[in-house]
Structures are given as structure tokens and as C-alpha cells.
Amino acid sequence: MQMFWAIIVSVILILIIYGIVNSKIQKRKPVSISLGNIKLKKIDEVFDPAKRYHIVINSGTKFENVKIIGFAEAVGGPDYEVVWSSRRWLILEGVDGARVFVSPYRVMWMKEAGKEPAINR
16 A cells, blocks of 8 residues: 555646646747737837837827836835736836826837838728
């Protein structure tokens, strides 16, 4: 009977170790996205805080020619998270210096101001 339990415990430990090793290997694999038969490569590009952007949030509101000047942490009591879904805010600054605080989770897309993409309609 002891041999039976030793085998069961050994199998469980081997499965746990296999799961840990497998998850580490999965994290190392590069992320790729496919469009049909075409694989797209990951490009390490981030926004430039010195540039101005047009930003659209999921409500359809468009902020034109704004700078992304940073993030702000919300300060509030325990009820704050119930009223506001985010404790972080993206701070946008317009040409006139007025600031807008937007939840970063609501940003749908952004493009560099002054650059029109080539879109065929």
C-alpha cells in the first residue's frame, strides 16, 4: 500500500513540475499575430511624449492635437473605486494648455497629429 501512495505522490509531483516548466517555456515564445496566411511581426514602438496626437476613446469622443503628458494616480476613499472604474488617469494637454483626464482603458486609437494615413475609400 505504501508503494501505491508513493507512486501517486510521485506522479502528482511530476505533473506539477511539468506544468511549471511548460508555463515558463510558453512565456518565452515570441508573440505573433496572423492575418490569414500572413504572420505579422511585433514592432517595439511606443508613443513619443514630445509629439501631439489625435486620440479617440470608446464613447466616440475625439481629442485632437493633444500631448500625452503622463499618468495620475487617483486619491480617494474606499467608495472611490465604486464610482470611478479606474484609479489611474491618462493626462492629455491641449494646445491651449487645458488638461483632460481620461481612463487609459477607454482609449480606442491614437494617431500622430499632422500625419494623415493613406486610406482608400
